[in-house]
Amino acid sequence: MNITKLKTNRITNPLGFSMGRRPRLSYVVTGTDGRKQTAARYEVAQDTSFSSVVFDSGKRTDIDSLSFELPIQLMPRTRYYWRVEVWADNGDHALSETAWFETAKLDEPWEAKWIVPDMDKEHHPVLGRTFKLTGAVTSARAYICGLGLYEMQINGIKAGDEYFAPHFNAYHKWLQYQTYDVTQLLCEGDNQVQVSLGNGLYKGRFGFDGHSKELYGSEFALLCEIRVTYADGTTEILKSDTEWTAERSRVMSGNLYDGEIFDATLTASESYTVHEGDLGFERLKPRMSLPVVVKEELKPIEVIQTPAGETVLDMGQNMVGWIRFRTRAPKGTIIRLQHGEVLQEGNFYRENLRTAKAEYVYTADGEEAMVRPFFTFYGFRYVKVEGWPGELDPNDFTGCVLYSDMDQTGSFETSDPLVNRLFLNALWGQKGNFLDVPTDCPQRDERMGWTGDAQVFSGAACFNMDAYTFYSKYGYDMYQEQVDREGMVPMVVPAVNVPSGGSSAWADAATIVPWNVYLHYGDKAILEQQYESMKSWADFIIRADEGSGGKRLWTVGFQFGDWLSLDGSNPESSMGGTDQDFIASAYYCYSTRLVAKAAKVLGLEDDASYYGQISGEVRQAIEDEFFSKTGRLALDTQTAYAIALKMDLAPETYRKRLVDGLVNRLRKDHNHLKTGFVGTPYLNFALSDNGCEELGYTLLLNDDYPSWLYAVKLGATTIWERWNSIDTDGKIGNPGMNSLNHYAFGAIAEWMYRVIAGINPSEDAPGFRRVVLAPKPDFRLRWAKAKLESAAGTYMSEWAFDEEGRLEFRFDIPFHSTALVRLPRAAAAVLSISGPAPDAPAIEEGEDMLLELESGSYVIRYMPSRSYLKTLSTYTPLAVLAENEQACELIAPFIPPGFVLNPDSLYSMIRDTSLRELAAYYPIDSSILDELDRKLKEIE
Structure with missing residues (x-):
């Protein structure tokens, strides 16, 4: 039995991070045949031998490995060591290795001063000084913030392995300082510290228009406090003050957009004084940004x-x-x-x-x-x-x-190399755009934290990587911006010089992102931190509604609509063809529902009731405004159907008509995507949640424009901003807004995890303590597998077909977790189950069989009660045959005069008709049809 992944606030051994209200400890158990944890014990001490214990929980049955809030008063600049002991239901017992966290200065006053170089503010400075240490050093920490960006060297060696500190946030509201362990960089005798400063978005060219500068400040500045402990226990503090000097950096100029000019021939010939800056200390906060x-x-x-x-x-x-x-x-x-x-x-x-x-x-x-x-x-x-x-x-x-610095937690692979590349493209889009802020693009004169992109991708992001801390910092920054805007969420965070905000889907990042983070990691601290942000955004919408008549619809203000969809009537507009009032009202309903859920988790029953009631009233208003009495949706777009189904905007009695409407809309669109940033994340879910996963697979596997695989076939290695960022001839489209690394459409990766692999977290037991394992295979993929190193432990879900169409599933369920396994098309099938529970009782539900499984590894085999093999024949609808080039060639001579095998004629006239049915009107010899059946069956 092993205890692994010991984390404090979801970080391994954090140094100088903000601890929030209190540190929260977590771990994962592996290497045991036990199913459940029966008890655990935390010990926390100020030494590795645990002789000076400051907290001992004792052996308790209520400790949750996902998050344990440590009830101690933290001291500044103190390292705390901790370990956990776990007991399992089979008698296994283990004691973990030692983990640690170290606090920053907390409320301790700063002895250092802000200093500003007395030199041309356009020149990049290096600030520094020499100093002498009088004895052997046993411990040393540097507490530092440099504006705009900084790198510190001590005795010519870079401190730490991170870049772009103090990172990117709303500097006018808060400033992060970092803590570095510099013990090994110092020596007895003479030492030198140098801090190079760069522009960053603090004072360099940046922002919505791409040309502004000095958005947050006009001067370089540094605050640095190095605390040294000698072997004899005495201490010394080196602090930034007017004794420091400045010289010109070899970085001659640069900013985040244009790059950097470096002259290695420059020898600093002039030394400059520094003066004390007036930035104050009120905004300083221990770091929240990951390195x-x-x-x-x-x-x-x-x-x-x-x-x-x-x-x-x-x-x-x-x-x-x-x-x-x-x-x-x-x-x-x-x-x-x-x-x-x-x-x-x-x-x-x-x-x-x-x-x-x-x-x-x-x-x-x-x-x-x-x-x-x-x-x-x-x-x-x-x-x-x-x-x-x-x-x-x-x-x-x-x-x-x-x-x-996020751990990759998810992986996904199938028998189709194009689908695999698509998944990697989404993953690389996250790597490229999760550089402290979830940016929209990393290459052009933008690179800003667009809330809409962050929102639509947040589910996929949390599958791919441990994004808890990353989104915690982003959410904190978001609320700082909301405070000055009466709850309104700006379109980008940090807001820099954006002109406006408050658009649905974009601003709803305030509710959707923290809820997704809670769902994935099971730590309600994210909801505690973000609740006022969630609530103030919901209140902003409510006020906008009540100020325009109180119809419980959101019909005022600027909206992005279904950004970059392909169904707009105006080719010059990027806002799509779905009614913006409908989209906004849908998010009004959804966000207030999420606030109600968060309030319930936090025990705020009055809020839960209030926002739940508001959400219900909005849902009713949407039904009254946008649906007929028989359930017909007034809007005929893929996005409208998708969000109506996924956000549950209509009574259950309307669902079939909505699903039929979506299927018919897709048929008119030749089963190809028309959705933009709003509809794309929900479209495949709307299909697979309602028995149409085959159509979802068709959308996934299309490789012509517009589709996900279109870009893959053209060599894309990240997700594009537009469905046609590059044309089939290799020519790039309009360069004015055309990023080739823009991850929003990569939200399909979440569908891959949840539907193809079938790994779904549960709101009732978040953090993957309980999951629904419900893969939905399709024979067009011969196999698929996903692995998820969740907060609760490692899940694996894998399925494969053999040549006869038999299914084999392999599942790994981690310790102290359970899964409801839904086996598709398994009713009346004979199940072969190997694993810890080979005789687990199965319950029929429609075509599926349901199993309740505890932790362990399982292999389940059966022949589906309804075959997944799709053989073509003269009984196959012509629309299906028309999608296959070989089939078209075979049947073309037998199509009646006047009919053409292309989607435009088939979809409108005979798409659901088979060649056999046509033979009743246009006689074809049965022997010819039988021979066609033989040839069609051979087509793969």
Whole structure:
């Protein structure tokens, strides 16, 4: 029996993080045949030997491995060690390894001062000083905040492995400071500390219009306090003050959009004084942001000599970060790297980056050097290299992939390599856009935390990675912005200089994201932190409704609509063809429902009742306004049907008509996507939740425009902003708003986990303590498998068909967890079950069989009661045959005159008719039909 993944606030051994109200401890148990935890015990001490214990829970039966709130008063700058002991129902018992967390300064006053360099504010400074330590150092911590961005070196060595500290947030509301363990960087005797400062979004070019600067401040500033403990127990504090000096950095200029210019030949010849800054200390808060680190490294897959004579590195993957390169260039050599996402006619291209230069310019000093940027990052696959002396060796270049330090928790794979690439594209979209803020795109002059993108992808994000801490910081920042806006949520967070906000689907990130986080991790602390944010957003909508007549509909204010859908009547508009009042009112209903659910979890019964009542009234108003008395939806778009079904906006008696309406709408759209940012995350769920998963698979597996696999077949390695960001001829569309790394449509990954693999968390036991395992196979995929390292432990769900169509399922259910397993088309089938409960009772429900299983590994085999094999024949509807090129060739000679085998004629006239049925009117010899059946059956 092993106890693993010991985390504090979902972080492994956090140093200097905000602890929230109190630290929350969690763990995962593996390596036991036990099914349940019977008891656990936490011990917390201030030493590794646990001789100075500050908390002992004792052996208790009520400790939950998902989250245990530690009831102690924390001391500043203190490391706490903790371990957990667990007992299982089979007698197994284990004691964990020791984990720790260390507090920041908390409420302790700062002895350091903010300092500002007395030099041209356009010049990047390096602030520093030398100091002497009088003895052997046993412990040292640096508490530091630098604006806009900073990197600290002590004795020439970088402190920590993170970049872009103090990270990106609403600086006018709060400032994060970081804590570094610098013990090993210091020595007895002379030492030197240097802190380089960069612009970042604090004072550099950034924002909604792409051209503003000094959005939060106009001066570089530093606050630094280094606390040293000697071997004899005495302490010394080195603090930023006017004794520090400044010099010009070799970073000559730069910002997040344009890149960076670095001159290695520059020798700082002038020293500048510093003066005390007036930023104050009220905004300072221990860090909430996860470190941004180099998570992966890539090597170029090819060096391309383009038709235009350019030298271009192909990294093989649209990535975010920078190129690190080794150079031996002669002094004065200028090397320029330019970054782009795509080639055009074989040549380097970056017009879709708009005004962002996205380049790195390096002037060599003649020494061999390993080079990388300091205060910028790029979104790119291709790198044009200029000025490289001699022959370029690709081994000298490394792509450093940067994103917030989140553990990958989910994986997914099928028999179809295109689907696998689509999943990876969504995963890489998350890697590229989860750099401290969930940005919309990482490459052009934008890179902002659009709330709509963050909201629609949040479910997929929590499957892919442990995103609890990442979203906790984003949610905190969101509420800071709401406070000044009477609850309204800006369209981006941090809000920088955005003109407005409050659009449905975008602003509803305030309710949907924290609820998804709670559902995935089972820690209600996220709801406690975000409840006022959730509630104030709901209240904002309610006030907007009541101010416009109180119809319990949301019909006022700016709306993005179904952004970038393909069904709008105006080709110049990006807002789609679905009525915006309907979309807004749907989210009005949904968000107030989520606030009611959150209130119930937190024990706020009056709020739960109030917001639940509001949600019900909105639902009724939607029914009255947008539905006929017989259940017909007045809006005939894929998105309207999808959100009506997924958000449960109509009585159950209307459901069949809604489903039929969606199926018919898709038929008119030739079973291809028309949805935008709002409809796409819900469309496949609306189908699979209502018995139409085969149609959902069709949408997934389409590989022509518009579809997910269209981009994959054109070589995409991330998700595109538009369904047709690139045309079939390889030409990129309008570069004005055309990102090739824009993850919103990658929300389909959540459907892959939940429907194809069938792993579904339960609201009644969140954090995957209980799940519904309900895979919905399709023979067009011969197998599929997913693995999820959830907060409760590792789930595995796998299924495969054999040649005869038999199904085999493999499930892993972690310790102290349960699963309701729904086996499709298993009614009346003979089940073969191996595992801890081979005789588990099965309950029939329609075509399915339900099993209640506890932790363990299971293999279940059976022949489906209704075959998944789809053999073509003369009895198959012509619309299905028309989708298969081989079948079309076989039956074309027998189609009656006047009919054409294309969707336009078939969908409107004879799509559901078979060739056998047509033979009753247009005689075809039965022997010919039998021969056609033989040939059609052979088509795979």
